[in-house]
Amino acid sequence: MLTTLNFAQSHFFTLPNGLKIMHCPIEDASTSYVSMAVKAGHFYDPKSCEGLAHLLEHGLFLGSEQLPQPNSINDLIERHGGAINAWTGTEYANYHFHCHNVALPALLPAFADMLQTPLLNVEALSKEIQSIEAEFQFKRKDDLRRLYQIHKETCNPEHPFSKFSVGNASIFEQMPLSDLQAALKQHHEQYYCASNMALCIFSALPFEPLRELIAHTFGSVPAGKPAPDNWPPLYLDQHKGIQISIVPLQSARRMIVTFPLPALHNDFKVKPLDYISHLLGDEGEGSLLAYLKGRNWVTNLIAGSGIEGDDYKDFNVSFQLTGDGLNHRLEILEALFDYVRLIGESLDEPWRYQEKAKLHSLAYQHEENPKLMPLACDYAQHMFVFTFDEIKMLRSEPDSFDRATLEQALSLFNPDNIRVKTIAQGLPTDRQCKHYDACYGIDPLPDTVKAALYKPQRHSALYLPPPNPYLGTDYQLVAQEADYALPQKIKHQDGLACWFAQDHQFNSPKGDIYFSFDAEAFTQNLEAVAAKRIWLACLNDALQAKYYRAEIAGLHYRLYGHQAGFSLHTRGFTNQQMKLAAQLLSALHTEQPSREQFELRKAMQLQSLQNSLLNKPTNRLFSRMSVLIQRSTQAPIDLIKAVEKCSYEHMLMVSQQALDKYYLESFVHGNWTAAEATAFADDVAHANPNASGSPLSRQVSRLPAGTTLYHKVPSEHEDCAVVLYLQAPSSSLMDTVMCLVLEQILSAPFFNTLRTQKQLGYVVGTGYVPHNQHPGMSFYIQSPNHSPDHILSEITGFLFEQMQEVDFYRAYWETIQHNLLKQLEERDLSLSMKSQRLWISLGTADYEFNRNKQLAECVRGLSFNEIKTYANQIAERTLFGELVLFAAGKFDELDCSKGQRVDDIATFKNLTPCF
CATH class of the missing domain: 3.30.830.10 (Metalloenzyme, LuxS/M16 peptidase-like)
Incomplete structure (x- = not known):
């Protein structure tokens, strides 16, 4: 909540060299957030080398005096429970990281060293140019990036916004590497000086020791000269x-x-x-x-x-x-x-302005889980525009x-x-x-x-909004009832279950209400799924204007499909939320889309599905993975045909069948009393007499161990992409924990080896990937320069070699264990996050609501020898199921002779049994 950030008590000071500092205390937080804004964005690129500022940003991660190896700063910060990143914008570049509070005194000097003494090694720069080239190629078929470039070409060419900000190999390779290195060093010396820097820190650490640390760490930064900013007009x-x-x-x-x-x-x-x-x-x-x-x-x-x-x-x-x-x-x-x-x-x-000011004030006063890292980046930049006194007022309501x-x-x-x-x-x-x-x-x-x-024509159908009927006057907290700290079933009958839990943690006048409709009629075949998609789109369209007033008053809703039917979720202030939820539930049963709505939403569904086929190859592979593993999920390529066939009459018929029989589960969590929740549950049951069905299963495909399955995904993109998905043998605590641990162990070395050192592609990474709570791991690369065979060989070669040599990581186990425990034991960051976690627990029948606690206990009791034994089993390739998804791009197809290739989705699902 916003009360953890105390902007009114922020400290500001300027070092003798001109570097501006802001420290905002965070109450009861274990993590610190650090952002350095540098007035050295792409506006300051020389015309002879557009993209130089971007290359310099990358270059700062390639080693410094104290940490000479590329990405050493990344590894150091990750070992202390954090992460570091950067971006290059128009006027500013920004470098930012978060970490455990206790690590900040050690990490801040390393951060300063990265910013001030980069090595800019020629060999490392050569590899990084290829990384930027891969980034550039990756975005060449991105419509937003193309639109941005056209914007640059249609403004004043004398304004620096018109420069090409990304850079690419053809630009950087116009000069010898030694000359490029010299240009980077000159650019760094000119702009990375105290006069062009502002540091913002959000931290619970006390201010005075932090002030001394900052002064000691950054006091030696050369003052330099402020960067010019007297640009010509952006548009003539x-x-x-x-x-x-x-x-x-x-x-x-x-x-x-x-x-x-x-x-x-x-x-x-x-x-x-x-x-x-x-x-x-x-x-x-x-x-x-x-x-x-x-x-x-x-x-x-x-x-x-x-x-x-x-x-x-x-x-x-x-x-x-x-x-x-x-x-x-x-x-x-x-x-x-x-x-x-x-x-x-x-x-x-x-009064409209004053109502908006009240809405603004309520939003900030009761804000949940503000994203602190982006906020710290904003405030670092604000110090170039506003005075220190003004900065304290930026999130206040409009003055008058x-x-x-x-x-x-x-x-x-x-x-x-x-x-x-x-x-x-x-x-x-x-x-x-x-x-x-x-x-x-x-x-x-x-x-x-x-x-x-x-002199536009006047339109009688246009008028400004009336006073907001959902804007409450009473946002008080209800008395806590000890029996409802965890979800309790308050109503249960055939076809319906209602749960309630009261908020005892966040002291917020907010809450969440979830409804899940398991409707068998919506799951019978592709045509039924297509009808559901169009019906939900029509409903959302019909509800938009009617309930927009609720949205801007802090009462939000979302109506969306899932594997077994559809869900309705309301959230926000509890004041009048049950009234809104009841109105929306009624609309589900009474709203009948018109034929015109149907035709429009059908066309939009087709457009969306067709556009999804143009997504980046890696995105398409992960989307297809969900389709193959989650039995009730359908692929866009198949849904297109079903949506095209869907008629207005068929949509009405299927939606009516779905509403004639369904299983309904609801969950109310937040600032309500048990009496209010019980009365609401009675109303829900009364309004849903057709809730007479049974819960539907969410089956997961079971990949065979010891055999690799291959699946090709067509893609219009020239890049090739490969995803290797390893599926755990069960959803037990041990299998889940081992996936979490091994993915954490391998994540950084996988990226450093295959992207930074071998430059296989711009999109390189790993991920813990559960499907319906069944654990698994993924390893992926998208490449403009290498074939699927080469990419898969590199992935498997690295992965299974590391699994056999996992003992190398024994020295890091304590840090990885500590970070995992922190993630698993971390308190819910917001009321809505807690609501979602409890709702997911209900959906997986975890009625103890403590799976993360159980996982943490399992991690705490784990020995590294157990990890080594488990990793060796994976390396033998007989424990986990293996699925390779690939898009060939402009390259030859993948050699699948070592396993079984199944490209047809229906055949794949018929071939594999279920968990």
């Missing part, structure tokens, strides 16, 4: 009032309307852009989205996103278009400007309604100050962007269009 007049047509790789129809603005996002007192995006992005009745959906022109709208920097901000209004909407873009723009007019007129009614500030902001939302991007197949284009070869065209917006937008 010729870059505004234009329309840009872009042809994507995936099937998509979008229109993005961009309003170029000054840095209004930095106005933390009035927050004018928050207010404007709050109203423009409204999804309730009368909203811009509701009106455009009613005309069947758009399916979604997002307002407020866009690039931003210290002195500029793009405010985007992004529309996801229907086929009909693509032909009515002018009418959509007119409706947008009509709604902007309404917002301007609303300034006569300041200021009509003049809001009017000034709205005056910039005018037709001469827009850039309109349309993204769709078949648009006319006359040029290609650099590096990514995306086709696009640019034309001025006709004067007739701008004239129409200055």
Whole structure:
């Protein structure tokens, strides 16, 4: 919860060399978070070597004076329960890590050494260039990256935003490696100085010793000179009032309307852009989205996103278009400007601003589990923009309604100050962007269009939201009842089970309510699954406008499918949540989608499924793995055919059959009394007389031990990818713990050997992968340069050799054991996380609700000799089931002669028995 962060008590100081420091105390936290912002982003790349800042960021991980081996800093921090990462943005680069509090005094000097004395060894740089080249190639077919490059080419070419930020081998190899090394060292010396650095630390460690440590560690950093930031305008007049047509790789129809603005996002007192995006992005009745959906022109709208920097901000209004909407873009723009007019007129009614301020205050006051590492990175950067006193106020509610500030902001939302991007197949284009070869065209917006937008037609169906009926006045905590600290079954009858647990940990006026419907009619065949997907999409569409007011008042809901049927989950403030849940349950039984809704959502399902076939190869392999191992999960390639066949009548028939008989399980957890939960359970039972079915099993395919199964996944991508999945022989505590332990042991060396040293690909990693709680491990590589045979040989060669030589890691066992125990014994970080954990326990019939505790006890009692014996059994390849999934890309197919290749999904499932 946010109360663990005490911004009001933050400490700020500046070292004599100019380095700014912020320390924010965290109450009762065992982890510290550290972020260093450096004013050395890609804006500062020399034009002769674009991407140099990005290469330097990578270079800092390749060894320093105190830790000369590549990635030594990663290994050191991981051994202390943490992780380190970095990114290069526009104006700033950022380096950040987290670790156990007790390790911070030892790790901070290593962090400083990495930042200040990088070796930039020529041989290591040569390998890292190939890593960046792999990263570049990996993103070449990414529509977002292609869109970003077109953005760069359609702004002021004299502004540094126009530079290519990533870099690639062809750029870096234009000069000898020695010259590139010299350029990196010069760049580092010029920009990695105290005047360009700001350090933010979130930690429970006391401030005074920390101040001394920081001063000692970073006091010797050269002061240097502040980096210049007097950039020319991001857009000249010729870059505004234009329309840009872009042809994507995936099937998509979008229109993005961009309003170029000054840095209004930095106005933390009035927050004018928050207010404007709050109203423009409204999804309730009368909203811009509701009106455009009613005309069947758009399916979604997002307002407020866009690039931003210290002195500029793009405010985007992004529309996801229907086929009909693509032909009515002018009418959509007119409706947008009509709604902007309404917002301007609303300034006569300041209550809307005040209501938004209250919502903002409630969200921060009762925020659950803020992501502290990204937050620390934000605050490190804030020190370049705001004074220390201002920083303490950034997360406070808006100071006051200021009509003049809001009017000034709205005056910039005018037709001469827009850039309109349309993204769709078949648009006319006359040029290609650099590096990514995306086709696009640019034309001025006709004067007739701008004239129409200055005086848009008034739409009676557009109106601003009324007062929010879900905004409560009482957010009090209920009295604790000792009998309900863990879930108790409060109602049980044939076809229905209701559980309740009270929050005794977070003291929050929030809670979660889960419902799971196991409906056999939705699982009979692919056609039934397709009908379910479309039906749920139609329902979500129908509910969106009706219950949007609840969403922005802190009452959220999600309706989604699962292997055995579908689920409904509500969360947020307990005030009125049961009322919302009851309304949504009623809607499940009473809402009947129209034929028009069906046709639209069917088309969107097809588009989504077809786009999933264009995902990166590694993503496709993991998706297919879930399909093969989880018996009731279907592949997009099969669902496409079933969705295409689905008729409106069939969808209605299957959904009605599903609602005629189902098994319903519910769980209420949070700030309610047992009496409230019991009364709610009675209401649920009364409202669901058809809850008369039985729970459906979630079967898992059992891979044969001693035999390798191979499965090819078609992919349009040129990269090859291989995933080796090892399935444990059972879901016992010991098998689960051994998977967790061995994956932790092998994770870092697998990455360092196969990515850093051998440069096999950009996407390299390992993972603990359970399916329906059955444990397993995965090892994966995606490569633009190597064949599937070579990749699999490297994976298996490394893996089974390491399993045989696992004794090498005996010295690390105590650290790995400590980190695993910390993960398993860590308290739930938020009420919602605890709710989800308890709900999963109910789903797996773990009625003791202590599996993590049991796993921790097993880890604590484990000897390294037991690990060695178990690893040797895996190395003999007779204990675990093995599945190799591969996408060949531009290479020859994998040699599968050492096992059995089964490409057909149905055949694979018929071939393998079940757990």
